[in-house]
Amino acid sequence: MDLPFVKEAISQLFSKTSCAMYPAVPSEAAPGYRGRIVYHPDRCIACGMCERVCSGNAITRTVEKVEEGDKITLTFNLGSCTFCATCADFCSKDAIELTGDYHMVATKEEDLLVSGTFIKKPPVKKAPAAAPKADAAAKPGTEPDAPGCSIAPRDDGKPVCDKTKCVYCTLCAKKCPQGAIEVDRAEKTWNCDYEACVACGVCATVCPKKAIEM
Amino acid sequence: MFKKLIEESTAKSPWLFHINAGSCNGCDIELVSVLTPRYDAERLGFKLTGTPRHADIVVVTGPVTSQSLPRVLRAISQVPEPRCIVTMGSCPQSGNVFRGSYSVAGPLSKYVHVDVDVAGCAPKPEAVIDGLALATQILKEKRAKK
Numbered sequence: 001m002d003l004p005f006v007k008e009a010i011s012q013l014f015s016k017t018s019c020a021m022y023p024a025v026p027s028e029a030a031p032g033y034r035g036r037i038v039y040h041p042d043r044c045i046a047c048g049m050c051e052r053v054c055s056g057n058a059i060t061r062t063v064e065k066v067e068e069g070d071k072i073t074l075t076f077n078l079g080s081c082t083f084c085a086t087c088a089d090f091c092s093k094d095a096i097e098l099t100g101d102y103h104m105v106a107t108k109e110e111d112l113l114v115s116g117t118f119i120k121k122p123p124v125k126k127a128p129a130a131a132p133k134a135d136a137a138a139k140p141g142t143e144p145d146a147p148g149c150s151i152a153p154r155d156d157g158k159p160v161c162d163k164t165k166c167v168y169c170t171l172c173a174k175k176c177p178q179g180a181i182e183v184d185r186a187e188k189t190w191n192c193d194y195e196a197c198v199a200c201g202v203c204a205t206v207c208p209k210k211a212i213e214m
Numbered sequence: 215m216f217k218k219l220i221e222e223s224t225a226k227s228p229w230l231f232h233i234n235a236g237s238c239n240g241c242d243i244e245l246v247s248v249l250t251p252r253y254d255a256e257r258l259g260f261k262l263t264g265t266p267r268h269a270d271i272v273v274v275t276g277p278v279t280s281q282s283l284p285r286v287l288r289a290i291s292q293v294p295e296p297r298c299i300v301t302m303g304s305c306p307q308s309g310n311v312f313r314g315s316y317s318v319a320g321p322l323s324k325y326v327h328v329d330v331d332v333a334g335c336a337p338k339p340e341a342v343i344d345g346l347a348l349a350t351q352i353l354k355e356k357r358a359k360k
Contacts (some may be wrong), residue, residue: 015293022340023347029338056310080308082335103347104333107352109307179339186244 027098034083036101037076041116043095045199046072049177050087052097056080059087071123075115078104092200157199161190165211172203172212182202221357224270228250228350231269231293235286235322236312237279240336241303245272245273248346251286253339260346266292271349277305277312278320290326298349302342309333 020027029035051059059081064071076096088096106112156159159172159181168188175182180196181203183189204212230249246340248255249262263269266289278286290299299322304310306322313320322328329352332345 018251019257020252020342022253023258027340033338035334035338039262056308057305057313058308076263077308078304080304080310080313081333082304082311102334102338102341103344104341105348106331106333107329107348109331112307124303205313 006156015123029102031100033100033102034085034098036099036104037078037081038085038097038099039076039114039115039116040095040097041074041075041118043093044072044074044116044118045093045095045198046070046074046120047177047198047202049090049091049092049200049202050074052177053086053090054130055084055086056082066119069117070120071117072120073115073117075113078112078114079106079109092202092205156212157194158194158197159199159201159214161192161202161214162192162213165209166190167209167211169208171206171208175202175206177202196213225278225350225354225357227261228270228298228346228353229261229263229268230273230346231263231266231289232273232275233286233289234320235274235276235282235306235320236279237303237305239276241305244336244339244342245275245302248339248342253343255343255346258343258347259350266290267294269293269297270353271298271300271346273302274299274306274322275302277309277315278322278325279317280319281317283319283325286322287325296353296360298329298356299326299351300332300345300349301328302327302332302345303337304333304335307333310335 046061048061049116051061052143058077060075060077062075064073083098085098088098089115104112141160152160168183168190170183171186173183177200178194178196182191199214201214204214231244233243247253249260261269266272272290272293274286276282300306301322306320309315309318309320312318326329330343330345330349334341337345
């Protein structure tokens with residue numbers, strides 16, 4: 001009698017299983033896997049770029065006025081996230097991180113929220129911030145026609161435009177997450193609202209002429 | 215005695231019914247990979263069934279489009295109690311990138327009580343197994359209450 005595959009069947013019976021025996025054998029995600037979001041509120045400057053680029057509307061930002069300044073809370077809803085990592089790519093301060101943790105199972109929707117809070121102090125209270133206030137007040141008259149003084153970098157890390165290099169392409173104004181920069185192509189003016197500016201550095205990065213210094 | 219035997223054996227082997235409510239197919243493929251030999255959820259007792267009337271666990275993928283909504287609700291209403299509804303991926307929980315579209319009626323929790331959410335886009339098969347294990351426990355609790 002000829003029994004086909006008997007040898008194969010017996011050898012398979014004693015061989016190692018080809019299954020990933022998952023719950024018994026824990027498994028790690030592959031390197032570069034984009035899983036649970038970790039948010040570092042200590043690095044965040046609340047520029048709002050992540051919120052703007054998020055395709056799933058997973059990021060919400062709430063601002064609450066408290067004594068020391070603005071209490072800013074960012075909430076990431078993992079139940080609405082596509083894990084595309086665009087927010088992490090766009091974050092200029094590396095405050096958002098996508099980890100390899102894929103165990104995102106919940107019975108309540110609240111369990112899928114990742115949030116962080118920090119207090120943003122207003123620039124008026126700090127001593128070095130007194131200068132930008134005066135600068136901002138003097139801005140409308142001085143900036144357009146005094147290119148010499150605007151090249152010197154500011155001490156608070158906010159952008160200044162080198163009028164000799166600038167071609168008024170308006171790219172910085174388009175990219176600014178706060179809408180703080182105003183550029184007029186016809187008039188050839190570059191103005192920054194230093195109170196709205198959060199010094200994220202996006203304008204300096206995108207400037208094709210490298211005319212902006214932080 | 216027979217009833218007890220049946221209850222014990224059904225608790226060990228919950229059957230799945232999968233509803234695609236307008237999914238992009240990403241989650242569907244992951245669910246299939248959970249059931250096929252690599253992850254083989256059948257060794258844990260999970261079995262895919264073709265009819266909602268045999269099912270214990272309903273797995274919903276997709277953002278629940280307005281076309282699929284009446285069918286989803288009808289299929290879910292045919293699943294006998296106690297049942298457990300698992301949403302797979304971000305779409306049925308919130309609509310994800312389809313949120314706000316004219317043809318999306320979700321999220322699913324607006325219409326039925328959702329027991330387990332498995333987040334991810336698409337979730338890893340391991341995460342799906344975790345979710346199904348949690349659903350089995352919830353099912354057990356629901357049976358005990360009955």
